[in-house]
Amino acid sequence: MKYEVIGGSFPAVNVKLDAGESVITQSGAMAWEEPTIEMQTNAEGGLLKSIGRMFSGASLMFVTHTATQDDSDITFSASFPGTIMEFKIDADHEYFAQKSAFLVADPTVHIDASVNKNFWAGLFSGEGFILQKYSGEGTMLTEIDGSVVEVDLKEGEKIKVETGHVAVFESTVAFDVEQVSGFKNILFGGQGLFLTTLTGPGKVYLQTLTAQDMAHKLNPYISSGSSSSSSPAPTSSGTE
Numbered sequence: 001m002k003y004e005v006i007g008g009s010f011p012a013v014n015v016k017l018d019a020g021e022s023v024i025t026q027s028g029a030m031a032w033e034e035p036t037i038e039m040q041t042n043a044e045g046g047l048l049k050s051i052g053r054m055f056s057g058a059s060l061m062f063v064t065h066t067a068t069q070d071d072s073d074i075t076f077s078a079s080f081p082g083t084i085m086e087f088k089i090d091a092d093h094e095y096f097a098q099k100s101a102f103l104v105a106d107p108t109v110h111i112d113a114s115v116n117k118n119f120w121a122g123l124f125s126g127e128g129f130i131l132q133k134y135s136g137e138g139t140m141l142t143e144i145d146g147s148v149v150e151v152d153l154k155e156g157e158k159i160k161v162e163t164g165h166v167a168v169f170e171s172t173v174a175f176d177v178e179q180v181s182g183f184k185n186i187l188f189g190g191q192g193l194f195l196t197t198l199t200g201p202g203k204v205y206l207q208t209l210t211a212q213d214m215a216h217k218l219n220p221y222i223s224s225g226s227s228s229s230s231s232p233a234p235t236s237s238g239t240e
Contacts, residue, residue, distance in 0.1 A: 001106055001139045011084045012077040013141055015104065017067035024062050024111075025076055025104040033065065033074040040064045064107065076104050078143040080211055085148055087140045087168070094171040097132045097142060098207075101168060106138030133171075142168060146209025153200025160195045164210035170202035 001023060002016045012031055015023055027041070041061050065074055078084055079100070087095055089109050102111050114133040134140050144167045151159055153173060160178060169175065177194045198204050 001141075003141070005084045006075075007077070009081050010078070011082065011143070012075050013084050013104065014073055014075045017065075017072045017074065018070045019067055019072075022064050022066040022107050023074075023104050024064050024107050024109075026102060027061050027063055029076045029103060030063070030065065031075045031077040034072050036067060036069045036072040037074050038066050038068060040066070062111075076141075078103065080143065080145050082143060082145045082207065082209060083148050085142055085144055085168075085205070087134065087142060088138075089134050089140050090137045095134045095140075095168050096171060096173075096175070097134065097168040098164075098166060099130075099132065101132055101142040101144070102134075103141045103143045105134075105140040108136050108138040109134060109140050110136040131175075144168070144205065145207045145211060147207070149206040149208065151204045151206060153198065153202055153204060155201045157200040159198050159204065161198060161206060163194070163196060164212050165206050165208075166196055166198065166204070167207040168205040169198060170204075172200075172202035173204060174199040 004014045004016075006012050006014055017023065017037070030039075041063050084103060087093070089095070089105075096114060105111070110133075112133045112135070113130045148167065153159065166175075176197045176199070178197045
């Protein structure tokens, strides 16, 4: 896959395809394309597999974009301010990711739903019970909220992460949750009851921004704006 990331903090990726070359993406991810690109929508892997992916944040249907001539351009935009990052997938490099991370990939990459085996990890991690799993072979482009921080964990090395800041991690990394200790820490620490714990070996990719945090910070302004716009116009108490 030949591509170029554009757009700065509001990124998109322009992919250049040769005749007969294809990429897969989610429904609605395409921003613009040349007329030499053909689109085909299908339930990749069958209906049941598609339903599972939907619970992991992916769309029910995948879209295959195929070029009919060389040097055909197609552009996909991220859904949130942040970073578009490449991952090379093969038998030795499989990954788990947050919901809605998948953007575009080679058709030989498999995007599946993975049920978290730990009940509490699924319930309190902020990513739900189902993560996205990337396997197969090829190039995968994911969208990550904010900037990316890469952490390379050694065997048995652990990192604790605030809910939602885990973007992608290698399949060799163990994913769990740990309760915050101390009554005051729980009540006033602002971290909630649990933190996600990741144990090596393997690479972890953290994101500096989360959609939940941004929504929380914007909510007072949105609520204030709605209240102002819904307030009745003042009426004059005098007579003409």
